[in-house]
Amino acid sequence: xxxxxxxxxxxxxxxxxxxxxxxxxxxxxxxxxxxxxxxxxxxxxxxxxxxxxxxxxxxxxxxxxxxxxxxxxxxxxxxxxxxxxxxxxxxxxxxxxxxxxxxxxxxxxxxxxxxxxxxxxxxxxxxxxxxxxxxxxxxxxxxxxxxxxxxxxxxxxxxxxxxxxxxxxxxxxxxxxxxxxxxxxxxxxxxxxxxxxxxxxxxxxxxxxxxxxxxxxxxxxxxxxxxxxxxxxxxxxxxxxxxxxxxxxxxxxxxxxxxxxxxxxxxxxxxxxxxxxxxxxxxxxxxxxxxxxxxxxxxxxxxxxxxxxxxxxxxxxxxxxxxxxxxxxxxxxxxxxxxxxxxxxxxxxxxxxxxxxxxxxxxxxxxxxxxxxxxxxxxxxxxxxxxxxxxxxxxxxxxxxxxx
Numbered sequence: 316x317x318x319x320x321x322x323x324x325x326x327x328x329x330x331x332x333x334x335x336x337x338x339x340x341x342x343x344x345x346x347x348x349x350x351x352x353x354x355x356x357x358x359x360x361x362x363x364x365x366x367x368x369x370x371x372x373x374x375x376x377x378x379x380x381x382x383x384x385x386x387x388x389x390x391x392x393x394x395x396x397x398x399x400x401x402x403x404x405x406x407x408x409x410x411x412x413x414x415x416x417x418x419x420x421x422x423x424x425x426x427x428x429x430x431x432x433x434x435x436x437x438x439x440x441x442x443x444x445x446x447x448x449x450x451x452x453x454x455x456x457x458x459x460x461x462x463x464x465x466x467x468x469x470x471x472x473x474x475x476x477x478x479x480x481x482x483x484x485x486x487x488x489x490x491x492x493x494x495x496x497x498x499x500x501x502x503x504x505x506x507x508x509x510x511x512x513x514x515x516x517x518x519x520x521x522x523x524x525x526x527x528x529x530x531x532x533x534x535x536x537x538x539x540x541x542x543x544x545x546x547x548x549x550x551x552x553x554x555x556x557x558x559x560x561x562x563x564x565x566x567x568x569x570x571x572x573x574x575x576x577x578x579x580x581x582x583x584x585x586x587x588x589x590x591x592x593x594x595x596x597x598x599x600x601x602x603x604x605x606x607x608x609x610x611x612x613x614x615x616x617x618x619x620x621x622x623x624x625x626x627x628x629x630x631x632x633x634x635x636x637x638x639x640x641x642x643x644x645x646x647x648x649x650x651x652x653x654x655x656x657x658x659x660x661x662x663x664x665x666x667x668x669x670x671x672x673x674x675x676x677x678x679x680x681x682x683x684x685x686x687x688x689x690x691x692x693x694x695x696x697x698x699x700x701x702x703x704x705x706x707x708x709x710x711x712x713x714x715x716x717x718x719x
Contacts, residue, residue, distance in 0.1 A: 316712065317345075321358030321687055326365040326661035326676035328654060331693070336363065338683040341712035346679060357719070358687045361706060364657065365677050366406025366430075366684030367699075368664035369640055370579045371558055371629020374400075374432075375413025375470030378635065381596055390469055396637040397422060397429025403640050403702040406684040406710045407431040409496070409668045411537060411558060411629070412438035412446070416493015417468035428715065431684075433668055435498040436489035437471040438539070439482060439525060444516040445504030445539055446473035467492060479524040482517070486528035496668075497529045499554070501538045501545035505588070505604045506597075512561070512604065515544040522552035535669070537579075541608075543567040550576060556667060558629065561608055563615035568622040577667045578619050581631035582650075583642040585609040595634045613650055620651070627667035628659040641699030648696035656696060683712040687719075 316338040324331045337345030337352075377392035378384040393414060400408055408430045415436040422429040440446030465471025476485040486497050501517055503510035510516070522536075529536045530553075537556035538549045543564050546557050550570055556577040563578075571578065585608050588597060619626055630643040647656035665675025673682045687707035690698045698704045708716035 316354045316356065317352050318356045318358050318363060318685060318687070318707075318709070321361045321363035322691075323363045323677060324654075324657060324692065325678065326658060327678075328658045328662070331362070336677060336683075336685060338685070338709070338712050341683055343677060343679055343681050343683050343685075346677070356707065356714075358707065361687040361689060361719075362692050363677070363685060363687045364404075364692065365661040365675055366686055366708070366710060367404045367641075367644075367660045368628075368668065368675065369400065369405050369408040369430075369630050369643070369660075370411075370627040370664045370667050371581050371631045372400070372408040372410045372640075373413050373631065373633045374408070374410055374418065374637070376472065376633035386466055386469075389466070392635045393418060393470060394421075394427045394429070397427055397432075399636070399638050399702070400430050400640055401428055401708060401710070402705065402716055403638070404686040404688065404699075404705040404708060405430050405640055406686070406708065407433070407664075407668070407670070407674060409433040409435070409629075411435050411539075411631075412498050413472055414470045415468065415489070418470070419493060431710070433495040433670075434493060435496055435537070436492045436494035437465065437485075438473040439485045439489070439497065439499040439517075440473045440475050441500070441516050441521075442475055442477050443509045444514070445500040445502065445507045445510055447475050447509065477521075479520050482521045483524040483528055486525045490528065490532050490534075494534075496534050497525050497536045499525050499536055499538050499549075501549045501554075502541045504539060504541070505608060506601060508598075508600075512541045512608075515542065515548060517548070519548050519551045522549060522554060526553045546571070550574060558631075559612065560615050560619065561612045563618050565618065568618050568624060571619070572622040572624050575625070577625045577627055578615075579627040579629040579667060580612050580616050580647075581629045581643070582609060582612060582646040583639060584631035584633065585612070586642065586646070587632055587634075587639060591634060616650060625663060625666060626659060627664045628656065638702065639700060641702065644699040645696050653693045653696040657692065683709055685709040
């Protein structure tokens with residue numbers, strides 16, 4: 316297969332060029348001349364890019380504020396969101412809490428259409444912390460190792476755990492269910508009812524237990540983290556990736572850079588939580604917590620860039636119809652520039668999820684995840700927020716969408 320005639324942005328940050336891409340046996344085998352020509356795909360007039368990667372997804376958070384939705388409806392919404400992501404050009408996602416290995420396997424085996432999924436399974440949350448689904452005066456879910464409501468093999472938002480032993484068990488449970496990395500909460504959250512954004516959560520000893528279990532399985536821990544106290548605790552424990560990073564400061568940024576920790580800002584959810592509050596059933600008391608987050612996160616992005624931190628890209632969108640995933644690239648392009656946003660969503664995100672040997676750029680030997688969009692993404696990054704402009708999606712060398 317050869318993709319010809321398009322203007323190629325290869326994900327490395329180099330200038331676009333008009334060239335052909337040869338694909339064989341699921342991988343890129345030639346750039347320019349060479350490669351098999353048994354099938355030619357004309358990408359004339361289109362911009363060709365590596366498959367996009369969302370490093371902060373929540374396919375399973377489809378009924379967060381309506382727990383009485385039928386299990387069949389939950390499953391249908393999850394599968395629908397998988398399709399929406401793929402059709403928007405996202406060929407890989409790291410799901411940072413919710414779905415487990417069951418959904419990833421359903422996609423991998425071809426039962427449903429969707430991106431390559433790296434699931435975290437249930438988030439590890441402390442009692443009263445971000446991810447604890449109970450209100451202030453409810454008893455713990457099981458007076459100990461508290462599993463929130465969910466369906467193992469499909470989706471479970473969190474496991475409430477306290478103390479190193481419970482954290483260790485929760486991490487093992489997530490990994491048993493197919494997690495490719497472990498997610499913990501080291502700060503309060505926006506969509507929380509019994510904590511504040513300024514709260515630090517889990518002790519360093521508890522976090523070390525999660526890191527040890529991840530390391531024993533050859534993987535890592537990523538952390539929901541809005542404030543610097545939580546990030547500092549996470550760094551003490553050996554956590555290598557931090558989500559949001561809303562209130563980053565100079566000493567914390569300097570320390571993150573020195574140890575090579577990654578940051579994944581998440582802007583799209585801030586806008587959509589406000590815009591979709593009624594449709595998503597967002598409780599009124601949450602809205603005031605959202606207002607300062609996007610502006611603070613923009614300052615943190617600037618600070619992180621100045622210190623040379625590796626900065627990925629994640630949408631963090633939730634809800635029953637997740638059709639605005641590309642909004643994250645548009646916002647990042649507005650804050651920095653379109654090429655930087657594209658590189659963050661491709662090459663850098665592949666590094667963040669530890670798959671850069673195979674994904675993230677259009678280079679010989681990489682897995683053939685290639686998309687083509689209608690228009691000039693560098694001149695008009697709003698294209699990414701319109702899935703209909705994504706005309707061609709090739710995943711692992713297979714055409715999975717073609718509306719040219």
